[in-house]
Amino acid sequence: MYDKAKIWVEGGAGGNGCISFRREAHVPRGGPDGGDGGHGGDVVLVCDASRRDLGALKGSKHFRAQRGSHGEGSNRQGGRGEDREIPVPPGTQAASVDGSAIDLVEPGQRAVVAHGGRGGHGNKRFATSTRQAPRFAENGTGGESDWIELQLKLLADVGLVGLPNAGKSSLLSRLTRATPKVADYPFTTLSPALGTIEGEDGQAIVADIPGLIEGAAEGAGLGHEFLAHVERCSMLVHLVDLAPIEGDPITAYETVRGELSAHGAGLEQLPELVVLSKRDLLPPAEVEAAVAEWSERLGDSVIGVLAASSATGEGLEELRTRILAELPNLQAPLPAAVEAGGEFEAEHRVYRPAGEGGYWVEREDDGGFRVLGRGVELLFERHDVKNEEALAYLEQRLTEIGVIAALTKAGFEAGDDVRVGEHEFELHI
Ligand SMILES: Nc1nc2c(ncn2[C@@H]2O[C@H](COP(=O)(O)OP(=O)(O)OP(=O)(O)O)[C@@H](O)[C@H]2O)c(=O)[nH]1
Numbered sequence: 108m109y110d111k112a113k114i115w116v117e118g119g120a121g122g123n124g125c126i127s128f129r130r131e132a133h134v135p136r137g138g139p140d141g142g143d144g145g146h147g148g149d150v151v152l153v154c155d156a157s158r159r160d161l162g163a164l165k166g167s168k169h170f171r172a173q174r175g176s177h178g179e180g181s182n183r184q185g186g187r188g189e190d191r192e193i194p195v196p197p198g199t200q201a202a203s204v205d206g207s208a209i210d211l212v213e214p215g216q217r218a219v220v221a222h223g224g225r226g227g228h229g230n231k232r233f234a235t236s237t238r239q240a241p242r243f244a245e246n247g248t249g250g251e252s253d254w255i256e257l258q259l260k261l262l263a264d265v266g267l268v269g270l271p272n273a274g275k276s277s278l279l280s281r282l283t284r285a286t287p288k289v290a291d292y293p294f295t296t297l298s299p300a301l302g303t304i305e306g307e308d309g310q311a312i313v314a315d316i317p318g319l320i321e322g323a324a325e326g327a328g329l330g331h332e333f334l335a336h337v338e339r340c341s342m343l344v345h346l347v348d349l350a351p352i353e354g355d356p357i358t359a360y361e362t363v364r365g366e367l368s369a370h371g372a373g374l375e376q377l378p379e380l381v382v383l384s385k386r387d388l389l390p391p392a393e394v395e396a397a398v399a400e401w402s403e404r405l406g407d408s409v410i411g412v413l414a415a416s417s418a419t420g421e422g423l424e425e426l427r428t429r430i431l432a433e434l435p436n437l438q439a440p441l442p443a444a445v446e447a448g449g450e451f452e453a454e455h456r457v458y459r460p461a462g463e464g465g466y467w468v469e470r471e472d473d474g475g476f477r478v479l480g481r482g483v484e485l486l487f488e489r490h491d492v493k494n495e496e497a498l499a500y501l502e503q504r505l506t507e508i509g510v511i512a513a514l515t516k517a518g519f520e521a522g523d524d525v526r527v528g529e530h531e532f533e534l535h536i
């Protein structure tokens with residue numbers, strides 16, 4: 108089962124604005140009529156109920172949305188780039204390029220992971236009464252891009268936990284129509300399986316996960332990673348083999364409880380129903396005594412204790428009824444917030460403290476000045492500083508938003524070098 112994937116996502120670049128002038132008969136040069144560039148398409152995750160896992164994304168795939176078309180003369184705006192849709196199964200979590208947490212649960216639900224860039228304005232937009240024939244236009248900006256990680260966390264109501272061989276898969280196959288593999292050796296189940304209990308007025312989705320052994324959290328046995336699939340369950344059904352070939356039931360129970368805590372997501376706090384399994388292997392009187400003893404020992408720390416057998420079917424109806432009765436009273440845990448840090452941490456993102464107006468000025472070692480801030484950087488990304496008219500326009504914008512004043516305050520004098528992003532130029536204001 109592929110429950111993790113890492114993919115490269117890249118929004119389409121915005122189309123460039125156009126520099127164009129109207130041509131009319133008898134008019135040597137008409138007014139500006141360059142249209143705007145279209146916006147780039149987005150990369151979008153789409154929750155698709157027909158998907159079971161993230162296998163289709165394996166092998167570090169790249170997903171790019173289409174770029175916006177460039178603007179054209181006669182005020183023709185460029186078309187928007189097409190979105191790139193990536194179908195993912197319900198239960199998929201991810202962090203988008205801009206860092207927001209995504210949790211896709213309902214089929215059809217969509218989430219943008221990389222936004223397309225903005226289209227640039229055509230020269231028509233820069234026409235004013237004093238600048239009637241602007242010979243510059245904006246470039247479109249690049250789309251967002253980065254590696255993102257996806258993780259599937261199954262959406263089940265009930266998680267079956269227990270040591271290997273406790274009888275979890277046998278129970279799932281008796282309670283639901285699922286047909287997991289059952290065998291008399293440990294670690295038969297290698298990846299989680301789901302089944303649905305159908306009740307008169309409700310359903311319960313049950314997840315059978317591979318057995319846990321002591322030290323699973325440190326990687327012993329198959330490890331404890333499947334426990335991520337239980338994180339969203341409303342309750343646990345903890346199977347304890349009443350007649351284990353090795354060890355004793357109490358130690359078995361404590362081992363699994365220890366691993367639930369060691370997983371670190373609060374699983375030990377989920378409501379727990381204890382099922383003493385394989386009751387057919389003991390005489391009825393011993394089974395009754397065991398249920399009484401376990402109930403006494405665990406008391407209110409569990410929802411209840413019952414005994415069942417997947418071989419004879421005893422106790423299964425009681426278990427089914429109990430699960431369906433308890434579920435509506437339990438509040439499903441809130442969708443787990445995507446962890447800040449760990450595997451979801453975005454490595455290259457830098458959050459800068461923005462000064463007033465969203466920018467600030469720094470003096471560099473060689474005496475030049477650097478203007479920092481996303482807004483100002485975008486402004487320069489959009490214009491060609493080698494185009495004198497564009498530079499004049501930028502100077503005007505920098506004056507309007509107060510950057511020139513901030514530069515002057517920092518010691519700037521006309522003719523000094525100014526840098527913004529990758530651009531460097533002399534300012535003569
Ligand atoms: N007698 C008896 N045997 C059972 C019962 N339930 C399961 N078994 C047997 O116990 C063995 C293990 O059953 P599984 O259902 O595969 O156990 P599991 O907990 O899913 O095991 P792993 O997937 O390895 O963690 C198999 O040989 C089953 O036939 C039961 O109620 N009575």
Ligand SMILES: [Mg+2]
Pocket residue numbers: 275276277287288289295296315316317318
């Ligand atoms: Mg199994």
